[in-house]
Amino acid sequence: MRHLLVLKYIEKIARTGSLRSAAEELGITASALNRRILGIEQELGVEIFERHPAGLRPNIAGEILLKYIRDQIADMDRVKSRIADLSGMRAGHINIATTREAVAYFLPALIKRHLAEFPAVTFGVNIYERGEAEISLLDNTNDIAIVFEPIHLREMQTVYTGTQQVFCIMSADHPLAERQSIKIYDCIDFPLLLPKHPEGIRLVLDATAGKIGITLEPALESNSLNLLRLMSQDSEALSFSLAINLRPDLGKDRLISVPLDMGGVHAGNLVAGHLRGRTLPIAAARFLETVNKNLSISFS
Amino acid sequence: MRHLLVLKYIEKIARTGSLRSAAEELGITASALNRRILGIEQELGVEIFERHPAGLRPNIAGEILLKYIRDQIADMDRVKSRIADLSGMRAGHINIATTREAVAYFLPALIKRHLAEFPAVTFGVNIYERGEAEISLLDNTNDIAIVFEPIHLREMQTVYTGTQQVFCIMSADHPLAERQSIKIYDCIDFPLLLPKHPEGIRLVLDATAGKIGITLEPALESNSLNLLRLMSQDSEALSFSLAINLRPDLGKDRLISVPLDMGGVHAGNLVAGHLRGRTLPIAAARFLETVNKNLSISFS
DNA sequence: TAAAGTGTTGCAAAAAATGCAACACCAGAA
DNA sequence: TTCTGGTGTTGCATTTTTTGCAACACTTTA
Numbered sequence: 101m102r103h104l105l106v107l108k109y110i111e112k113i114a115r116t117g118s119l120r121s122a123a124e125e126l127g128i129t130a131s132a133l134n135r136r137i138l139g140i141e142q143e144l145g146v147e148i149f150e151r152h153p154a155g156l157r158p159n160i161a162g163e164i165l166l167k168y169i170r171d172q173i174a175d176m177d178r179v180k181s182r183i184a185d186l187s188g189m190r191a192g193h194i195n196i197a198t199t200r201e202a203v204a205y206f207l208p209a210l211i212k213r214h215l216a217e218f219p220a221v222t223f224g225v226n227i228y229e230r231g232e233a234e235i236s237l238l239d240n241t242n243d244i245a246i247v248f249e250p251i252h253l254r255e256m257q258t259v260y261t262g263t264q265q266v267f268c269i270m271s272a273d274h275p276l277a278e279r280q281s282i283k284i285y286d287c288i289d290f291p292l293l294l295p296k297h298p299e300g301i302r303l304v305l306d307a308t309a310g311k312i313g314i315t316l317e318p319a320l321e322s323n324s325l326n327l328l329r330l331m332s333q334d335s336e337a338l339s340f341s342l343a344i345n346l347r348p349d350l351g352k353d354r355l356i357s358v359p360l361d362m363g364g365v366h367a368g369n370l371v372a373g374h375l376r377g378r379t380l381p382i383a384a385a386r387f388l389e390t391v392n393k394n395l396s397i398s399f400s
Numbered sequence: 401m402r403h404l405l406v407l408k409y410i411e412k413i414a415r416t417g418s419l420r421s422a423a424e425e426l427g428i429t430a431s432a433l434n435r436r437i438l439g440i441e442q443e444l445g446v447e448i449f450e451r452h453p454a455g456l457r458p459n460i461a462g463e464i465l466l467k468y469i470r471d472q473i474a475d476m477d478r479v480k481s482r483i484a485d486l487s488g489m490r491a492g493h494i495n496i497a498t499t500r501e502a503v504a505y506f507l508p509a510l511i512k513r514h515l516a517e518f519p520a521v522t523f524g525v526n527i528y529e530r531g532e533a534e535i536s537l538l539d540n541t542n543d544i545a546i547v548f549e550p551i552h553l554r555e556m557q558t559v560y561t562g563t564q565q566v567f568c569i570m571s572a573d574h575p576l577a578e579r580q581s582i583k584i585y586d587c588i589d590f591p592l593l594l595p596k597h598p599e600g601i602r603l604v605l606d607a608t609a610g611k612i613g614i615t616l617e618p619a620l621e622s623n624s625l626n627l628l629r630l631m632s633q634d635s636e637a638l639s640f641s642l643a644i645n646l647r648p649d650l651g652k653d654r655l656i657s658v659p660l661d662m663g664g665v666h667a668g669n670l671v672a673g674h675l676r677g678r679t680l681p682i683a684a685a686r687f688l689e690t691v692n693k694n695l696s697i698s699f700s
Numbered sequence: 701t702a703a704a705g706t707g708t709t710g711c712a713a714a715a716a717a718t719g720c721a722a723c724a725c726c727a728g729a730a
Numbered sequence: 731t732t733c734t735g736g737t738g739t740t741g742c743a744t745t746t747t748t749t750g751c752a753a754c755a756c757t758t759t760a
Binding site for chain 4: 118120130131134135137151152153154156
Binding site: 418419420430431435438451453454456 | 705706707708709
C-alpha cells in the first residue's frame with residue numbers, strides 16, 4: 101500500500117534507531133529518508149524524533165504517532181484480507197505453462213511470495229518445449245503462459261512483453277571476464293556450450309551469429325541449462341543465459357556473467373499472458389498481475 | 401496529512417458520487433483523480449467502485465475500504481490533537497457544533513477572547529438544525545456542542561445547562577415598549593415575526609401559546625433571525641429572541657427588548673457539552689470550560 | 701439526433717522524490 | 731589533542747511521479 105509508505109519508513113526508523121540503517125534496509129538513501137521525516141514533522145508542526153549523536157529516537161509525540169502507525173498498518177492488512185476473501189482470490193488453483201528458460205529462479209521465488217499472501221492458492225507448473233506452452237492454453241490445461249519467444253502469439257492475450265538481455269557465462273578468470281560487454285564475434289574462439297535447438301535462446305544466438313555470417317559450432321549441446329553453466333566452471337568454455345535465468349549467486353561457482361552485445365539483432369521477447377478472450381478466475385488473474393508487476397520491475 | 405490524501409480522494413468520490421464532481425471540489429482534474437483511483441485499485445487488485453453511466457458507486461470492497469478510510473482519518477485527527485496537547489496545551493483545533501440561536505453574538509465574542517489568550521488554537525464552527533448538532537458529536541466531527549433545547553441529550557455529557565429567558569423585540573415606540581414584561585396574550589394583536597419550525601425558540605413560543613389555548617399565526621416566517629429582528633424596525637411587528645441572542649446595541653436600530661412572561665411554561669434549556677464518555681483534547685476542554693464560565697455568569 | 705453527463709487515455713509539462721557528495725556535529729580511541 | 735567512525739542535514743542535478751489538457755467512447759435524456 102503506497103499511502104502507508106511514509107508510515108512504514110517512520111516505523112522502520114523507530115525500530116532500527118538510526119536514519120542510515122533504516123535507509124539501508126529500505127533500499128533508499130539516508131537523505132531521501134531524512135527529508136521524508138522532516139516533511140512529516142513539518143506537517144505535524146512537531147518533532148517526532150529526538151536527535152542523538154547515536155541516532156534517532158522517538159519522543160512522546162513520536163510514540164503517539166507510532167501507535168497510530170502500527171494500528172493503521174494492521175488495520176490495512178485486515179482490510180486487504182477481507183477484500184481478498186470476498187473477491188475470491190484467496191483460494192483456487194492456478195496452472196502455469198512455461199518454458200525451461202523462464203522457470204529456474206524467477207518463478208519459484210514469485211510463487212513463494214504469492215503463497216505467503218494467499219496460502220490457500222495452489223499451483224501447477226508445467227514445462228513445455230518452445231511453442232507448446234501457448235497451445236496448452238487452448239483447452240484450458242493451463243491458465244497462464246510465461247514463455248520466451250512464443251510461436252503462437254495469436255492465441256494469447258499478452259499482459260507483459262519485454263526483451264531479455266542475453267548474458268555470456270564464463271569462469272571468473274576467463275580472458276573475456278573483464279569486459280563490459282562482448283560480441284558474438286569474440287566468442288567463436290572459445291568452446292561453446294549451447295542449448296539444443298528448439299530452445300528460444302539458441303534461436304537468438306544463431307540469428308546473431310548469422311547476421312555476421314558465421315555459424316556457431318557448439319562443443320557441447322544439451323537441454324539442461326544447469327549442466328551447461330556448470331561446464332563453464334574452471335574452463336575456457338562459454339555458456340549463455342537469459343537475464344531471467346541468471347543465477348543470483350554465480351560467484352559461488354567461480355563464474356561471472358557478461359552482457360552479450362547482439363549487434364542490432366532483436367533480443368528475444370519474454371511474454372506472459374493468457375488465452376485470448378478468456379476471463380481468468382480471479383486467483384489466476386491476480387497472480388498474473390503479480391507476474392506482470394515483477395517482470396516489469398526486474399527487467400525494465 | 402499528506403499520506404491521507406488518496407484516502408480523502410476516495411472518500412470524496414464516494415460522497416459526491418462522481419469523479420468529475422469530486423475532482424472539482426478537490427481542485428484537481430478528473431483525469432488525475434481517475435488515475436489515482438485506478439492506481440489504488442491496481443494496488444489492491446480489486447475494483448472498489450462500480451462504474452455506472454451516472455458515476456462511481458463503491459462496491460462491497462469499496463465499502464470495506466471506506467470504513468477503514470473514515471476510521472483512519474478520524475484516528476489521525478485524534479493523534480494530532482493528542483500531540484498538540486502535549487506541546488504545552490496552547491495549540492489545537494476545536495470543532496464546535498451549534499444552532500443558529502446560540503451563535504450570533506455570544507460565540508464570536510467568546511472565540512475572539514479565547515483567541516487572544518491562545519493564538520495557536522484554531523476553530524471550526526458548524527451550524528446545524530435542531531437535533532443534528534448532538535448527533536455530529538458521535539463521529540467526532542465536532543468536539544463541543546452548544547445547543548438550545550437538545551433532542552439527543554443522552555449522547556451528551558453536559559457541562560452547562562441553564563434556561564434562557566425569551567425576549568420580545570419591538571420598535572422603540574411600540575405600544576408595548578414601556579412594559580416591564582409582557583405575556584404572550586399581549587402579543588397576538590400585533591403581526592408576529594417567527595422563526596421557522598424546527599427552531600427551538602419557536603417550539604417554546606408555541607408551547608406557551610398552547611397553554612392558554614391560542615395558536616400563533618405568524619405574519620412572516622423565516623430561518624434568518626437577523627431578518628426577523630430587522631423587520632420589527634419602525635413597525636408594530638414583534639419578533640422574539642433568546643437572551644443569548646440579544647444584540648447588545650439594539651438601540652441603534654431603534655429597537656428595544658422586553659422579557660416575555662411565559663406563565664409557568666418551562667423556558668427552553670441552553671446546553672453545552674461534549675460526547676458522553678469522550679475525554680476531550682485539552683484545547684477543547686479548556687474552551688468548553690470558558691464557555692461554561694461565561695454562560696454561568698451571563699445568565700444566572 | 702443532439703446534448704450533456706459519465707469514465708478513460710496519450711502526451712507534454714510541471715512537480716515531487718531521489719541519489720550523490722559534501723558538510724557539521726558528536727563520542728570514543730589513539 | 732587528533733583522528734576515526736558514527737550520526738543527521740543540505741545543495742544540486744537527475745530521475746520519477748503526478749498533473750492538466752484535449753480528445754475519445756459510452757450512456758442517458760431531451
